Amino acid sequence: MTKGKFIALEGGEGAGKSTQARLVAEALRARGLEVVITREPGGTQGAEAIRNLVLHAEGEGWGPRAEALLFAAARSDHVEKLIRPAIERGSWVICDRYLDSSRAYQGGGGGLSDADIRTLHAIGSEGLLPDLTLLFEVSPEISATRLARRDVDGTDRIGGREAAYHTRVADAFSRFADAEPARFARIDGNGTPEETSALAMAALEQLLSA
Ligand code: TYD
DSSP states (O other): OOOEEEEEEOOSSSOOOHHHHHHHHHHHHHOOEOOOOSSSSSSSHHHHHHHHHTOOOTEEEOOOOHHHHHHHHHHHHIIIIIIHHHHHTTEEEEEEEEEEIIIIIIIIOOOOOOHHHHHHHHHHHHTOOOOOOEEEOOOOOHHHHHHHHHTTTTTOTTTSHHHHHHHHHHHHHHHHHHTTTTTEEEOOOOOOOOHHHHHHHHHHHHHHHH
């Protein structure tokens, strides 16, 4: 049986990833493919429990190192129980955030070295990388407008960090895409959801015809 493909969606807060996960999955299904949509942190029971610990911790919360370990542990469970089995049975996996979020948030934002984040990923998930990572890029004004609409009830522990943290995250994503152009497709996320998903599908064309 042919293996499926693994696509990660990345970007800062308010980049529109969750909407795009849905639209891209619909477009792939319309082509007759089996598609699993999932997200990080989360996707399995254990990883969802860790999500809750990380994003909605009571009290003082976690330092960047503990946070990186928790994300890596959640990813390990997710890869072992959901992502790898789905790829093995020929499904496409669309994952809302993956390793590059740890590199951007705990690395770029939190100050851990990229080598340390990659070591955690090697231990936790045997270094599994997506076939392609779609990086959704939006202007700060558009992301602020979307977040104001989405987070009316308040944001989570990471989303609520200061603007400088999120600027470091956005800069880190941009550096990763520059450094590994074959692994990333940069997608302009400033347009309507339909315009953006058309760009995302165009970026997947090569994998679809492979
Ligand atoms: P979520 O509500 O899914 O946010 P978004 O809609 O912006 O994706 O919350 C995920 C949060 O966790 C988000 O702020 C990014 C952060 N995160 C990390 O810091 N490291 C990681 O490895 C992952 C997967 C997420």
